[in-house]
Each structure stands twice: as C-alpha cells, then as structure tokens.
Amino acid sequence: MTVSSDDSSATSTSQCVVSYPDVSSSREAKTIARLKLALELVALGFLTMTVLFIWQITKKRPDATVQNPVDPSTTQKYLTFKNSPCPIMIERAQPPWVLPDEVKRALYQADAIFGAFEGVQGLVGMTANVVYQDSVIWRRNYGLKDKNHPGVSPDQDTVFRVASITKIFTAIFVFKLLETGEIDCLDDPLEKYEPRFQVKNSFNQQKITIRQILAHTSGLPREVPCSDAYSYGKTHVCPVNNTYVLEQLSRTELKNPPGRLPHYSNLGYALIARIFAEKFANSDYEGWVERNIFQPLGMGKTGFNLRRMSSNKAVGYDDDGEAPLVDWDWASPAIQAYSTANDLYKLMTFLLGTSSTSILTRELVQQLMKPDFMYPDGSTVFGTGWEIIDAGTYSVVTKSGFVPGYSAGFAFVPEFKLGAVVLVSGREVAWRLVHSIVQTLAKTMDAVLLRQQLQIQLLPNNEQYLGEYRIVSHWMPEVIVNITENDGLLLFTQLPGSFGFSYLKPITDHVFEVIYRAGLDCMTYGLGQNRERVSFDPPSADKKSPGLRFGPFIFKRTFPVHNNVLKPRTSGSHLAPSSLL
Numbered sequence: 001m002t003v004s005s006d007d008s009s010a011t012s013t014s015q016c017v018v019s020y021p022d023v024s025s026s027r028e029a030k031t032i033a034r035l036k037l038a039l040e041l042v043a044l045g046f047l048t049m050t051v052l053f054i055w056q057i058t059k060k061r062p063d064a065t066v067q068n069p070v071d072p073s074t075t076q077k078y079l080t081f082k083n084s085p086c087p088i089m090i091e092r093a094q095p096p097w098v099l100p101d102e103v104k105r106a107l108y109q110a111d112a113i114f115g116a117f118e119g120v121q122g123l124v125g126m127t128a129n130v131v132y133q134d135s136v137i138w139r140r141n142y143g144l145k146d147k148n149h150p151g152v153s154p155d156q157d158t159v160f161r162v163a164s165i166t167k168i169f170t171a172i173f174v175f176k177l178l179e180t181g182e183i184d185c186l187d188d189p190l191e192k193y194e195p196r197f198q199v200k201n202s203f204n205q206q207k208i209t210i211r212q213i214l215a216h217t218s219g220l221p222r223e224v225p226c227s228d229a230y231s232y233g234k235t236h237v238c239p240v241n242n243t244y245v246l247e248q249l250s251r252t253e254l255k256n257p258p259g260r261l262p263h264y265s266n267l268g269y270a271l272i273a274r275i276f277a278e279k280f281a282n283s284d285y286e287g288w289v290e291r292n293i294f295q296p297l298g299m300g301k302t303g304f305n306l307r308r309m310s311s312n313k314a315v316g317y318d319d320d321g322e323a324p325l326v327d328w329d330w331a332s333p334a335i336q337a338y339s340t341a342n343d344l345y346k347l348m349t350f351l352l353g354t355s356s357t358s359i360l361t362r363e364l365v366q367q368l369m370k371p372d373f374m375y376p377d378g379s380t381v382f383g384t385g386w387e388i389i390d391a392g393t394y395s396v397v398t399k400s401g402f403v404p405g406y407s408a409g410f411a412f413v414p415e416f417k418l419g420a421v422v423l424v425s426g427r428e429v430a431w432r433l434v435h436s437i438v439q440t441l442a443k444t445m446d447a448v449l450l451r452q453q454l455q456i457q458l459l460p461n462n463e464q465y466l467g468e469y470r471i472v473s474h475w476m477p478e479v480i481v482n483i484t485e486n487d488g489l490l491l492f493t494q495l496p497g498s499f500g501f502s503y504l505k506p507i508t509d510h511v512f513e514v515i516y517r518a519g520l521d522c523m524t525y526g527l528g529q530n531r532e533r534v535s536f537d538p539p540s541a542d543k544k545s546p547g548l549r550f551g552p553f554i555f556k557r558t559f560p561v562h563n564n565v566l567k568p569r570t571s572g573s574h575l576a577p578s579s580l581l
Contacts (some may be wrong), residue, residue: 003408004032014299018041018363036500040488043250047466050128055232056312061235065433070259072295081099084521085518085521086520086522090321093413094449095341095416095417095449097133098275100445102448103418103448105444106440106500107138107441110138110440110441113436113440114140114142117432118142118143120126120429121427122144122317122319122427123143123424123426123429124144124147124314124425124426124427125144125424125425125426126140126143126154126313126422126423126424126425127141127156127158127340127422127423128140128141128343128420128422128433128434128437129156129420129421130420130441131349131352131412131418131421132418133349133352133354133378134349134352134355136156136345139156139341141155142157143151143425143426145158145312145313145315145425146315146576147315147317148315153427154423155312155525156342157301157312157340157342158312158313158314158340158423159301159310159314159339159408160313160406160424161337161338161341161403161405161423162336162338162344162408162410163335163400163402163406164335164399164401165339165399165400165403165410166332166337167269167334167385167401168347168385168410169333169337170272170285170289171214171368171384172271172293172359172360173208173273173276173288173289173292173333174186174214174272174276175367175368176292176359176360177276178364179364182276182279182280183276185210186209186211186384187209187211188209188210189209190208190209190271191208193275193571194246194275196243196250197275198246199220199250199252199253199254200250200252201254201257202253202254203254203256203257203260204257204258206258206259208408209256209259210370212258212259213271213272214268214269214372214384215262215382215383215384216263216264216268217256217259217260217263217372217373218254218258218265219254219256219258219259219263220249220252220254220255220263220267220268220271221255221258222264222266222267223266223267224240224270224271225244225248225267226239226240226330227240227330233328234324235325236326236327236329237326237327237329238328238329239329239330240330242278244422245274249271249399260381262373266335266430267331267334269334270330270331270332273333279381285333286303286304286305287331289304289441289547290303293359294343296342296357297350298346298354298357299339299343299344299347300343301339302337302338302343303337303338304332304337304338306325306327307492309338313338314423314518315405315425316403316405316406316425318404318487322405323404323405324404324405326403335403339408341423341477345421347410348419350365351365351368351369351397351412351415352412352417352419353417364456369383369384369386369397369414370383371386371388372384375461377392379391381395385399387400389546391439391446392414393446393450394413394446395413395414396411396413396435396438396442397412397413397414398411398431398435399411400431400434406424407422407428407430407431408422408423409421409422409423409433409434410434411434412439413442413445416445416446417441418438418442418445420434420437420438422437429498454503454505456489456503456504456505456515457490457505459488459490462485462542464536464539464543464544464545464550465490467478467482467483467544467557467558468483468557469482469483469555469558470555470556471553472556473553474555479553480494480495480558481495482494489503489504490503491503491504492504492512492530492534494529499516499520499524499528502514502516502517502529503509503513503515503516504534507533510537510538511527511533511535512534513532513533513534514529514533515530516530529550529551533551534550535548536548537549545557
C-alpha cells in the first residue's frame with residue numbers, strides 16, 4: 001500500500017512503500033495469514049456498510065421525477081387563488097328622491113330598535129329622527145324631559161347637550177378658513193399660525209399639522225390641561241387661556257409620532273379652534289360659529305352659552321341623580337354645544353348636499369367627510385372630525401358624544417342621502433341606537449340600489465344570439481364565447497376562462513353589456529371585462545346572428561345552437577336572480 005506523508009521540514013513530499021515482512025517460519029506465516037484475513041474482513045465490512053449507507057440515502061431521497069412524480073393537485077393548489085368575494089359596488093344607481101317602499105318598510109325595524117332601547121335601565125328621555133334627502137321621514141320621542149314634571153316627554157325641539165358633536169362645528173370652522181384663504185393648506189404645521197405652539201417630540205422632527213389635529217393623529221394627549229379646576233370646579237371646569245395651555249404644552253410629551261396613529265384628542269380640537277379664533281375671529285370662536293354656521297342653517301336652538309338654553313330642555317341624569325350642568329370654558333370647541341333633533345337635521349341636510357342653504361363649497365364638504373386613517377380591520381376609519389365605518393359598498397359617517405347626563409349620536413350615509421339623529425338623557429346609549437337604525441336602513445337601501453343597477457330587460461327573441469362563437473385572429477390563441485339562456489337572461493361564458501358565466505344586459509339593438517355576477521374577488525372586478533360591450537351582427541337568413549364583436553375582437557358562429565336554448569320563462573322586465581346579490 002502506498003501512502004503519502006507531509007514532512008514539514010522538507011521542501012518536497014516523499015513517498016514511502018510499506019510491505020509485509022519476508023518471513024520463513026510457519027508460525028510467522030500463520031500470523032501473516034490471520035492478519036490478511038482480518039484485514040479482508042474489515043475491508044468487506046467497510047464495503048458492506050458503504051453499500052447499505054448509499055442504499056439508505058437513495059431510499060430516503062428517491063428521484064422525484066421517476067419514482068415519485070408530483071401530485072397534480074399540489075401544482076393546481078398554487079395555480080388557483082381563493083380570494084374573498086368582493087362586495088358589488090354601487091356604480092351608477094342614485095337614490096331616488098322618493099323613499100323606496102322597501103326602505104319605508106324597514107322603518108318598522110327602526111321602530112322595533114327604538115322600542116328595545118326604551119327598556120334600558122337609567123334612560124330618562126330620548127328623541128330621534130331619520131333624514132332622507134331633504135326631509136325628516138321618521139320621528140320618535142320617549143320618556144321625560146325632567147323627572148320633576150311627570151308626563152312631559154321631550155320633542156324634536158327639546159334641547160340636549162350634544163358633547164363631541166361640537167367637533168363638527170369646529171371642523172367646519174377650519175374648512176371655512178381654508179375656503180376664504182385665511183389658512184393656506186390643511187397640511188400646514190400649526191406652528192406656522194402660532195409660533196408659541198411647541199411640544200416635546202421624542203420620536204422625530206416632524207411638526208404637527210392642521211390635518212393631523214382634525215383627524216386625531218397629532219399624538220397630542222386626550223384632554224386639555226385645565227388646571228386644578230378640572231377636578232375641583234363645580235360648574236366651570238376649564239377656566240384657562242391660550243397662553244396657559246401653550247405653556248403647559250411646551251412641557252408635554254407626544255403620545256405618538258405625528259401622523260402615525262389616531263388617538264382621540266379633545267385638546268387638539270380646542271387648541272386649533274382657540275388659536276385660529278384668536279388670529280382670524282377676534283378671539284370669539286363661539287360667536288363666529290353662531291354667525292357663520294348656526295344662523296345661516298336656521299339652527300336657532302343650538303348654541304354654547306348655557307344661560308341661553310331654551311326652556312324646552314332635557315335635564316341630564318347620572319347614577320347619582322341630576323347631573324351638573326358643566327361649562328367647559330376654554331375646551332368648549334371640543335365638547336360644549338347643545339342642540340335639538342330638528343336643528344341637527346338641518347345640519348345633516350347641509351352635509352348631504354340636499355339643503356337649500358350652503359355655508360361651504362361642495363368640494364370642501366366632500367373633503368370634510370374624506371377618510372384619513374384606516375385601521376387594519378379594514379372597516380374602522382378616522383376622518384377630519386368623524387369616525388367612519390366602511391361597510392364595503394357604502395360608508396357610515398358618524399359623530400357621537402357623551403358628557404355627564406347626556407349622550408348624542410349623529411350618523412349618515414352620503415351615498416344614500418340618508419341619516420339619523422339620536423339625543424338621550426340618562427344613559428350613554430345614543431351611539432348604539434343611531435348606529436343600529438342607520439345600518440338597518442342603509443343595508444335595505446343598498447339592496448334596492450343594487451337591484452336597480454343590475455336590472456336586466458328580457459328580450460322576446462334571445463334565440464338569435466344563442467350559440468358558440470370562435471375568435472378570428474392570426475396571433476391570438478383560440479378563444480370561444482358561448483352564449484346561453486337561463487330564465488330569459490342571456491349568459492356569456494368565455495373559454496378559456498376562470499370564473500364561469502356573466503350576464504348580458506341589453507343596451508340598444510344587438511348591443512349588450514357584460515355584467516359580472518356576485519361572488520368574484522375584487523381583483524377580478526377591477527382587471528376583468530365587467531361593463532365591456534358585446535355587439536352582435538344582425539341576424540342572417542336563418543334568423544341567427546352570424547358573429548359578434550367583443551371589444552376589438554371579432555368572433556364568428558361555429559355550429560347550430562339548439563343544444564344551448566333554454567325556453568324563456570317570461571318576457572318583459574326582470575331582475576337578475578339571487579346569484580347577482
């Protein structure tokens with residue numbers, strides 16, 4: 001056997017030959033023989049172990065292409081995408097001026113919901129209305145205005161404190177300053193208009209903007225630094241001024257980086273209103289709002305000054321009895337206002353764009369209701385003064401509030417020109433009630449408008465279109481369009497295709513529109529052929545259309561159509577079947 005060794009002291013590698021010794025005695029020969037046998041057995045064992053090892057490796061990792069081909073279902077799994085069904089969007093149907101009968105019937109459900117809340121323990125008085133277009137279509141009142149006057153219920157003109165609904169007025173105030181040019185841009189830092197506004201930002205160097213304050217993403221604390229009066233004051237709880245608050249803020253740390261996350265801030269709303277009022281409204285926020293919002297809209301019973309509240313007012317109650325009538329002083333722009341169901345109806349019609357009075361351009365009103373931040377749940381949204389619920393095909397724009405003794409709810413669906421107002425004394429339930437009523441009515445209206453959008457007119461002679469059509473092209477792979485009929489509706493199926501049939505909606509003579517059925521994923525609606533036109537050639541002598549044009553592509557009929565004909569059930573107007581909804 002030849003081996004090599006590395007001699008570190010030499011400059012070259014030497015080879016040495018090892019051989020068995022030359023022996024002459026039998027003992028030595030036997031010893032040599034046993035040694036040879038042992039070596040041969042060791043070699044055989046080593047060879048055997050090597051073969052077994054290779055066999056085990058081969059057994060555990062077979063040639064997948066030969067011994068274990070890939071399961072076709074595994075491949076198909078990665079080629080098939082299972083996305084969630086996409087809500088059908090209302091694209092063209094507009095809410096009719098006259099309330100649809102289905103929504104009228106849904107008002108009985110609103111009655112039932114209102115009645116259920118009448119049983120809430122501790123609730124004293126309640127008033128509510130539903131607004132559609134420019135009118136109140138439903139009103140309900142319950143309970144007592146004042147426990148000291150049994151039998152006297154609140155009405156639509158009874159004054160309640162509306163708490164954070166006040167923030168709507170503050171947001172309109174800011175947008176009006178934007179409209180008149182006093183402020184340049186919602187993305188301006190507030191420091192531009194008040195250099196004394198400084199706050200400790202340990203996260204970054206970003207300045208807090210007007211938009212961030214309105215959307216509650218400024219990172220500012222929730223409450224105003226109202227001095228000890230916030231705890232010890234009985235009726236006036238925030239008797240401070242701009243200078244005091246700005247000094248306090250200079251020593252205050254932000255809760256979050258500006259613009260990162262919503263954190264509700266009464267401080268932010270009071271601050272921006274007081275700073276802009278000082279600069280643009282002679283330091284009179286309340287007076288400006290009364291002159292420029294309440295008076296033009298006819299909100300005569302709405303205000304801030306508690307001493308001027310109407311005698312037709314609801315008394316607030318908490319668990320200890322009659323709640324104190326607290327004046328929020330400097331913090332008023334965030335929480336102070338009082339109003340009535342009738343006055344808030346007038347505010348709602350302005351926001352819906354159905355009022356005869358406008359105090360802000362429609363473009364700015366649309367911006368006012370625009371979402372600003374969406375949470376990962378995909379449905380909870382903050383806007384500039386609003387909490388918005390994304391219901392898929394529509395959005396519910398809401399504002400609710402609570403102060404001791406009162407709660408208020410204000411919610412509407414801009415797309416449907418529909419909303420509701422709820423004012424309550426005694427329990428914090430207004431938001432739940434207004435949300436329940438609006439969602440019930442909005443779902444009904446959504447279904448009504450969707451059916452209008454998908455309404456398909458039946459034709460008396462669909463047979464002329466039925467059959468198979470093949471694409472005419474020298475460069476496109478083969479594509480076949482199959483036109484069939486079911487319950488008088490024309491169905492359009494394209495092969496190859498991944499999502500089955502669509503509907504054909506008549507537009508003019510021999511011209512149809514492809515309508516995707518419900519249940520497809522949103523990407524398909526966005527990237528597919530929904531709403532594309534299909535134009536059939538006029539029928540030939542055999543009373544069959546010889547071809548069609550789909551977009552730029554020409555298709556020609558390929559064979560007779562008798563296997564594709566399903567006898568129409570009726571003629572005339574027909575709503576798409578349930579699969580559309």
